[in-house]
Amino acid sequence: MAYKDRGLKKWGGFILSEHTAHMEQSNRIPQWKVAMDEAAIQSILTHATSHHVMLAIQEYQAVGIDAQPDIVGQLIGIEGDSIYIRTSSGIQAIELTNIRHVEERRIEKWYS
Numbered sequence: 437m438a439y440k441d442r443g444l445k446k447w448g449g450f451i452l453s454e455h456t457a458h459m460e461q462s463n464r465i466p467q468w469k470v471a472m473d474e475a476a477i478q479s480i481l482t483h484a485t486s487h488h489v490m491l492a493i494q495e496y497q498a499v500g501i502d503a504q505p506d507i508v509g510q511l512i513g514i515e516g517d518s519i520y521i522r523t524s525s526g527i528q529a530i531e532l533t534n535i536r537h538v539e540e541r542r543i544e545k546w547y548s
Contacts (some may be wrong), residue, residue, distance in 0.1 A: 469537035492541040
């Protein structure tokens with residue numbers, strides 16, 4: 437009689453509660469954050485340039501469109517009216533006038 441492997445079912449019990457909480461948090465619906473003024477945005481971008489921190493940026497959207505997920509990445513450059521962010525999917529350009537909210541983001545570990 438051949439052994440029938442249950443595949444992924446046998447590994448389901450090994451998922452940590454921290455990992456599950458992290459997955460649930462990443463599936464949340466994005467909410468609008470408080471719009472920041474130019475001086476506050478510029479201050480955070482200046483700090484991010486010199487300290488190489490991760491940023492979470494929320495952009496303005498057209499009227500009637502729901503909030504989109506934050507763009508999370510590291511600021512790699514500012515040229516003219518655009519900033520360049522290195523994200524997990526590549527480099528993304530964002531116009532400074534499109535930034536609604538920006539904040540430092542710490543890398544969250546899903547494990548202890």
